[in-house]
């Protein structure tokens with residue numbers, strides 16, 4: 593359940609009073625320890641005992657080694673079935689913390705307090721938890737819902753701009769797949785900043801929440817949240833393999849442009865709609881060159897994506913602004929044309 597945006601922490605305090613956990617465990621990374629935890633602790637009105645667990649920041653920490661370390665700490669500090677884990681951080685902390693909480697002693701309760709825009713509008717919602725292994729992202733995980741999600745947009749004030757923009761890509765996606773008004777509101781933002789984005793957060797969260805409620809286990813409509821991610825994940829993997837990782841949202845922005853072109857080539861949207869979408873995305877996301885990546889390598893990664901069966905690539909594609917289809921199989925020529933369009937036409 594998502595609490596309405598709440599700056600005065602009263603809902604969190606009320607929640608803790610009602611829940612009466614035996615002990616609190618705050619999971620933070622170095623950055624959220626520095627920038628977010630002091631505010632949270634200052635505003636907590638509780639006598640409950642607590643421990644702070646800090647991990648280093650970054651996707652590299654989303655491993656089984658970190659999970660093992662966290663299980664050990666919980667055991668060492670005698671976390672019991674009535675303890676509460678408070679995940680205070682971005683998607684790495686909420687994915688990791690949710691995974692550890694849902695597996696420790698067969699599951700203890702946890703809440704998410706996301707501190708990145710991506711965490712707020714996407715990762716903290718929907719009950720997917722997980723860790724990476726090798727190059728395989730989120731290869732091990734659980735479906736486990738937090739007891740609550742508490743959102744304090746003021747935490748975004750210390751977030752680096754590239755991280756803010758990364759989360760903004762997912763907000764744009766929410767508009768494109770489900771709500772034209774949300775899309776229009778977002779693309780009319782003059783300058784991307786925490787202050788300018790904050791009024792649109794609640795709507796974006798609600799779009800994701802509504803989709804997830806209809807299809808928790810991603811059997812049908814939840815797949816629409818993958819719009820931009822088939823190409824996006826492939827691009828992200830190649831940047832990562834080349835040791836020049838790009839933020840997830842930047843890869844998704846590239847993916848959304850390619851997949852919008854693909855939607856046009858597949859006859860699902862008009863060229864005018866495709867232009868509107870691409871111009872909207874490009875207002876915020878400068879062109880990133882991907883012409884060093886071969887189409888065949890990108891296609892190979894798309895085929896191996898965990899959502900596909902290895903013989904066909906399945907896309908979620910917009911059918912108009914605010915509406916999206918899923919399980920769409922596209923012509924390989926059209927996929928190549930859309931990648932080439934991004935590589936060679938768009939930067940002219």
Ligand SMILES: NC(=O)c1ccc[n+]([C@@H]2O[C@H](COP(=O)([O-])OP(=O)(O)OC[C@H]3O[C@@H](n4cnc5c(N)ncnc54)[C@H](O)[C@@H]3O)[C@@H](O)[C@H]2O)c1
Pocket residue numbers: 621622623624627628649650651654681682683684685687707708709710711714715716717718719720721729730747748749750751752755758840
């Ligand atoms: N479970 C899901 O449904 C879901 C959905 C989307 C993404 N994800 C996962 O989310 C992860 C990415 O999340 P992310 O982009 O939030 O990354 P992240 O958690 O690594 O945070 C990005 C950076 O911002 C720092 N940071 C966080 N909050 C801050 C603040 N308020 N001020 C200053 N710095 C701050 C972090 O320390 C980190 O360095 C990926 O692992 C991805 O797989 C999960």
Ligand SMILES: [Zn+2]
Pocket residue numbers: 762821840844
């Ligand atoms: Zn994403």
